[in-house]
Amino acid sequence: MSMDGVLRLYFGESNLPTPDYIKQAAVQALADGYTFYSENAGLPSLRRALAGYYGRLHGVELDPATEIVVTASGVQALNMAIRCVLDPGDEALCLTPAWPNGAAMVAMDNAVPLEMPQPLVGERYEIDFEALEAAVTPRTRLLLYASPSNPLGWTATDEEQDRLLEFARRRGLWLIADEVYERLWYAGERLGEPAPSILRKATRDDAVIVTQSFSKTYCMTGWRLGWLVARADVAAKAGPLNEFVVSHAASFVQKAAETALAEGEDELLRMLERLKENRDLCLETLRAMPGVTVPQPDGAFYLFPRIAGLTDSFELCRRLLLEHRVGLAPGVAFGAGGEGSVRICYAAERSILEPALERLETFLRAG
Numbered sequence: 001m002s003m004d005g006v007l008r009l010y011f012g013e014s015n016l017p018t019p020d021y022i023k024q025a026a027v028q029a030l031a032d033g034y035t036f037y038s039e040n041a042g043l044p045s046l047r048r049a050l051a052g053y054y055g056r057l058h059g060v061e062l063d064p065a066t067e068i069v070v071t072a073s074g075v076q077a078l079n080m081a082i083r084c085v086l087d088p089g090d091e092a093l094c095l096t097p098a099w100p101n102g103a104a105m106v107a108m109d110n111a112v113p114l115e116m117p118q119p120l121v122g123e124r125y126e127i128d129f130e131a132l133e134a135a136v137t138p139r140t141r142l143l144l145y146a147s148p149s150n151p152l153g154w155t156a157t158d159e160e161q162d163r164l165l166e167f168a169r170r171r172g173l174w175l176i177a178d179e180v181y182e183r184l185w186y187a188g189e190r191l192g193e194p195a196p197s198i199l200r201k202a203t204r205d206d207a208v209i210v211t212q213s214f215s216k217t218y219c220m221t222g223w224r225l226g227w228l229v230a231r232a233d234v235a236a237k238a239g240p241l242n243e244f245v246v247s248h249a250a251s252f253v254q255k256a257a258e259t260a261l262a263e264g265e266d267e268l269l270r271m272l273e274r275l276k277e278n279r280d281l282c283l284e285t286l287r288a289m290p291g292v293t294v295p296q297p298d299g300a301f302y303l304f305p306r307i308a309g310l311t312d313s314f315e316l317c318r319r320l321l322l323e324h325r326v327g328l329a330p331g332v333a334f335g336a337g338g339e340g341s342v343r344i345c346y347a348a349e350r351s352i353l354e355p356a357l358e359r360l361e362t363f364l365r366a367g
């Protein structure tokens with residue numbers, strides 16, 4: 001962090017600032033007096049807006065009063081969801097390579113995370129359902145995954161969602177789907193379509209929880225606002241549990257988020273166009289490099305190239321940083337299946353991406 005002149009592609013966020021219309025809405029909310037304590041489960045008006053969002057984008061009807069809980073970030077939504085469904089000693093199957101926080105939260109609840117690597121089959125990451133079946137024990141309670149995924153960009157297909165749901169139902173497991181990258185999806189009929197939420201398939205009685213965030217879609221990482229959608233009995237616990245964790249997400253931030261939901265589509269589309277161009281540029285450049293295999297990701301803003309013969313991604317990233325001033329995230333940081341790859345966040349300007357890739361190529365060619 002303290003080194004000068006580093007081309008930084010290790011972050012998990014876009015370098016775009018929060019759009020002005022959202023900042024203005026926060027200023028207005030402060031002026032309007034949204035500076036007091038408010039409901040543990042979130043402002044009713046924001047929960048109604050979120051129910052509208054699911055109706056509009058997914059054709060899913062939710063009861064804002066009993067099935068949606070606003071949280072102070074996606075991290076907190078995940079923390080809350082995991083905490084609500086696991087007892088000490090329980091086991092959770094976590095699809096990896098993954099952003100490591102989910103497995104860490106399982107461990108923080110004195111439960112046991114089991115990393116279940118997603119195999120790269122040809123040009124696509126898949127789910128090893130046989131391995132999942134074999135890993136279930138009487139203590140298994142949860143299957144946790146993110147779609148679109150960080151770091152893979154993998155997005156569950158329709159069939160994979162059916163199988164995940166069928167597996168969870170049959171084995172009596174909770175399914176937590178982290179969908180924070182839902183709006184950063186490039187495989188729809190038109191740009192701007194969300195990656196299909198598992199909620200399209202789940203019934204409201206299913207043991208399914210979706211965790212979400214304003215961070216990625218609206219460039220609001222520092223604002224700390226997210227939400228979860230859960231079966232009503234769990235949501236009824238998650239709201240009051242908030243009281244003892246953060247009480248509630250900041251009131252004026254919630255108000256600004258309502259504006260983001262109502263007015264954000266044009267700005268989001270502009271960002272998606274730029275991200276898709278960046279993704280394609282990086283894919284083309286990486287694929288021309290020696291020993292690099294990189295599947296085309298459908299979502300999020302990461303590429304996870306595999307580098308032939310790489311056995312120590314941490315050391316590769318350390319050398320790349322010290323010798324070429326390029327910062328990437330080592331694949332080993334993302335758990336089982338991550339070693340041998342690096343993560344590149346392409347939500348950066350061309351003036352950073354292009355020289356960074358050139359330096360990576362020079363580095364790889366030198367061996």
Ligand SMILES: Cc1ncc(COP(=O)(O)O)c(C=O)c1O
Pocket residue numbers: 012073074075076099146149150178180212213214215221225226
């Ligand atoms: C898969 C995934 N889930 C959740 C989050 C958390 O987002 P936030 O806490 O900023 O809402 C991140 C952030 O990088 C992420 O990659």
